Amino acid sequence: MARLTALSGLGAKTPAAFLLELAGRRLLLDLGEGPEPGVRPDLSRAGRVDAILVTHAHEDHCAALPMAAQLGHPPVWATPRTFAQMPPALRPPVQNLLPDSGTARVLGLPLTLGPAGHSPGGVWLHLATPGGGFTYTGDFSLESHGLPFVMPPPAATLLADASYGDRDDSLDDQLQAMAQAAQGGAVLPLPAAGRGADMARRLQDAGLAPMICPALAPELDIALPRVTAETARPDQVILCTGPNGESGLAAALLRRRAEGFRFIFSSHVPRGTPAHDLIASGAARWMGWNVHPRRRDIIALADATGARRVIPAFTDMAAAPNLAAALGPRLHLQTETDL
Numbered sequence: 001m002a003r004l005t006a007l008s009g010l011g012a013k014t015p016a017a018f019l020l021e022l023a024g025r026r027l028l029l030d031l032g033e034g035p036e037p038g039v040r041p042d043l044s045r046a047g048r049v050d051a052i053l054v055t056h057a058h059e060d061h062c063a064a065l066p067m068a069a070q071l072g073h074p075p076v077w078a079t080p081r082t083f084a085q086m087p088p089a090l091r092p093p094v095q096n097l098l099p100d101s102g103t104a105r106v107l108g109l110p111l112t113l114g115p116a117g118h119s120p121g122g123v124w125l126h127l128a129t130p131g132g133g134f135t136y137t138g139d140f141s142l143e144s145h146g147l148p149f150v151m152p153p154p155a156a157t158l159l160a161d162a163s164y165g166d167r168d169d170s171l172d173d174q175l176q177a178m179a180q181a182a183q184g185g186a187v188l189p190l191p192a193a194g195r196g197a198d199m200a201r202r203l204q205d206a207g208l209a210p211m212i213c214p215a216l217a218p219e220l221d222i223a224l225p226r227v228t229a230e231t232a233r234p235d236q237v238i239l240c241t242g243p244n245g246e247s248g249l250a251a252a253l254l255r256r257r258a259e260g261f262r263f264i265f266s267s268h269v270p271r272g273t274p275a276h277d278l279i280a281s282g283a284a285r286w287m288g289w290n291v292h293p294r295r296r297d298i299i300a301l302a303d304a305t306g307a308r309r310v311i312p313a314f315t316d317m318a319a320a321p322n323l324a325a326a327l328g329p330r331l332h333l334q335t336e337t338d339l
């Protein structure tokens, strides 16, 4: 018997927590918190968990790891870079390592992994099941130049990131708009362990001279001038953390907004964040920068892997009629699925 139970992550942009029962093992795939502040999975139905597998280090996939105490402290598995990118408080004392790609065994269960094109060291997971195989993408993107995506093996059931629902704009078009808007200087707040390297390189290719905060420097593969709260000027193009102005250099420069710093946010913007209020009042812009799949990418993944059932995660499908129509009979919305 194999069964998938969505404890959290279906029907809305809620934290990832999926229970996979397979060959007598109970694996929890991700254990996130947010992105809306304080939203955590309800683990009251989780029962015994033998291992937790974390796809990448973003908070909505790993920030509820302290809740593992409720599950009897099962061992946690992730890639080395994912563990390294977790905030120290989330890092488990014992780190069970998964490869960035290839095969591995977790408690005797064979699985296949590959890079998901979304964050450094972030992976999708594939497991053989009696019903023809199962793939969980975590978050994924087919559009990143700097982060590779490798197509997973065939699987009958695909649990896929669909965070953007119907959105089908291309990153190439978003880049042109962003480069134009940032001319003359802009602060571009970003999450760590995400699109920093990709955005820096593409803005540079578009003729801009981006600068970075020290927090983003370790994940960049090109050398860029660094900027701090003391040296920043409004005429610079500044890539910095935190993504919604709540922390990092972005928060420091928000306090100096009267000096002429312009802000362009591009992440999911939860209510209650500085970005939310600034955008709502017209004092800052929001512009798209895809780090999740377009509608066409979800369909491409489903087609390439031969999925007969596609479970769209992290989205409200009532707001994505075009994606629903494109998936047709493959669309599967139940929280419990036999695999």
Ligand SMILES: [Zn+2]
Binding pocket: 056, 058, 061, 118, 119, 139
């Ligand atoms: Zn993510």
